[in-house]
Amino acid sequence: MGAIEIELDPLPCRWCQKLIKQPKWWRPKRHCGRSHRVKTRLVNALVRVLEHL
Numbered sequence: 001m002g003a004i005e006i007e008l009d010p011l012p013c014r015w016c017q018k019l020i021k022q023p024k025w026w027r028p029k030r031h032c033g034r035s036h037r038v039k040t041r042l043v044n045a046l047v048r049v050l051e052h053l
């Protein structure tokens with residue numbers, strides 16, 4: 001039995017297009033750092049609020 005190895009291509013950050021290595025295939029990273037992750041969360045929250053207006 002061989003170990004399952006899944007190689008993922010680096011994904012670009014949603015905000016700055018910086019390529020991010022994907023160490024965890026089960027949880028792909030889409031943001032280069034914490035600040036950009038927070039930015040996405042804020043935008044998503046804002047979109048949700050606007051949809052309910």
Ligand SMILES: [Zn+2]
Binds near residue numbers: 016018031036
């Ligand atoms: Zn970024």
